[in-house]
Structure formats: C-alpha cells, structure tokens
Amino acid sequence: MRKIAPHEIREIQMSILDEIAQLCKENNLKYYLAYGSLIGSVRHKGYIPWDDDVDIAMTREDYDKLLSILKDETANKPAWLSAIDDTAADYYYPFAKAIDNRTEIKSDRHQGYQGIWVDIFPIDGLPNSMFKAKAFIFFCSFLRVVGLAMSTDFSSKTLSKWTLLYKRFFYAISTIIGKKRVCRFVEWVFHRYKIQDSKLVAILFSGHNFDAIFEKEKLLPQAEYPFEDRTYTGFKNYDAYLTQLYGDYMKLPPEEKRITHDFNAWWKE
Numbered sequence: 001m002r003k004i005a006p007h008e009i010r011e012i013q014m015s016i017l018d019e020i021a022q023l024c025k026e027n028n029l030k031y032y033l034a035y036g037s038l039i040g041s042v043r044h045k046g047y048i049p050w051d052d053d054v055d056i057a058m059t060r061e062d063y064d065k066l067l068s069i070l071k072d073e074t075a076n077k078p079a080w081l082s083a084i085d086d087t088a089a090d091y092y093y094p095f096a097k098a099i100d101n102r103t104e105i106k107s108d109r110h111q112g113y114q115g116i117w118v119d120i121f122p123i124d125g126l127p128n129s130m131f132k133a134k135a136f137i138f139f140c141s142f143l144r145v146v147g148l149a150m151s152t153d154f155s156s157k158t159l160s161k162w163t164l165l166y167k168r169f170f171y172a173i174s175t176i177i178g179k180k181r182v183c184r185f186v187e188w189v190f191h192r193y194k195i196q197d198s199k200l201v202a203i204l205f206s207g208h209n210f211d212a213i214f215e216k217e218k219l220l221p222q223a224e225y226p227f228e229d230r231t232y233t234g235f236k237n238y239d240a241y242l243t244q245l246y247g248d249y250m251k252l253p254p255e256e257k258r259i260t261h262d263f264n265a266w267w268k269e
Helices: 006-026 035-044 060-070 130-150 161-177 179-190 238-246
Strands: 055-059 081-084 096-107 113-125 200-202 222-227 230-235 263-267
Touching: 006 060, 006 096, 006 113, 006 230, 035 055, 035 222, 035 230, 035 238, 055 060, 060 081, 060 096, 060 113, 081 113, 130 161, 130 179, 130 200, 161 179, 230 238
Parallel strands: 055 113
Antiparallel strands: 081 096, 096 113, 096 263, 113 200, 222 230
C-alpha cells in the first residue's frame, strides 16, 4: 500500500467535508466547524499548523439524518464516502466518523483500522437546571473515560503508566459486561434529554466537562468561515464558544501541548 503524505491527508479530509457540506445543503441540515477546526478557521484561516483531523458538530436530529444518508449505499454520494459509528465492529465511540473507504489508517493509541476521517459529533439536550446539567455532564465524562479505554491500543509507547493502568481497568470491566452492551447503555444515556425540549445543550462526549454546557439559542446560529481555500459553516458566536472551551484561544499553546493523533495512512491496494 502506498503511504499518504500529510498534505494529501488534509486534502482528503477536506474532500470528505466538501461532500458533507453538499449533502447538508441538499437535505436542509446544519453542520458546524467545532473544536480545533473552528480555532483553525478563526486563527489560521484553515488547519492549525500541527493539526491532523477535522471536527464538525450537528444537532442530534440532523446528525441522525446525515448518518443515515452516509450509510445508505443507494444515496446520491460518492462510492468512496461512508461512515462508521458504534454499531460497527471494533468501534465504540458515541459519535460518527465520515470516512474515505479507499484509505486505511492506524493510530498509535487506538485499536483497529479505518479510513481517513472527519469526526461528526452530535449536540444533545441537557436538563434545564444548571445544577442537574452539570451532574449529567459529570456522569457523561465518566462514560467518556470508559469509551476511550475500550479502544486503547496497549502496545502504545506514548501512554503513561498511570493512563495504561486505569484504561486496563475499564477495558477489563467493559469486556466482562460486553463492549457493545456498554455502547447501547451510553447511547441510551445520551438520548435522555431531547434537544427540542432543552434550553441547555452540549456535545456529551467531550473532555471539557462543565465548560461544554451552552445555551441552545446562543450556540446554534450559523455563520460562514474560511478554511484553507474553501468556506464552511460554524457557530456564529464563535468567540463565546471558543472562549468558554479554551480561554484565550488566539494564543498559541506551548509546544508540548500541540498534540496530534499519531496515525499513519495508506491507500488501499
């Protein structure tokens, strides 16, 4: 298999995002550049220089509709574009990846092989009480730890001894219970509060905990942003969103915190 260079990986990711944007336009769905991808758009007009993936977010309803289209082999989309979620074998995260199925990647810290991807995170509802919302987010953050542990590659050389220890513990527990049973439980939890009935929303599989809680009416308006030589949509109130998650997001982090996903990619033969 021919290895794919970093600049090619970015072009493939943006090709995936181009197709997502077109599908959303055709089906009246909304998507938002999120996390580091939105920082990159605002601060660098494209990728953060050391970044190697793309993140978008969608309300749960639009997320489910897009995922249904991406998984439909008869849908009006390129044959190379597909999606995986926690219904797929050896995939345990409660969010989806749109992938180029002509490619294959292997990450240093995670088990399994998949294609070059764009992460698609669902935005879900929360209890309308801030106290209850924080308690719910705290529980979801625990489920995130379990979900990440289930996919850990324990041969990784980049994980600390403490990280390997607690991941092995949760990996063992989830294996005893059944990993897909854990996935179905997480799915049930994440669907607990309908976004239509909620004033507060969050991406529940998030490492930002309480900082990830947003008022729905302030978060969901859209705006267009430059990204490399394209234009995509993101949260209109980007400053409030990014400041709440990252503080001074315009300041570059120290080099030791410029983290990548440590993966290699190849074209399938």
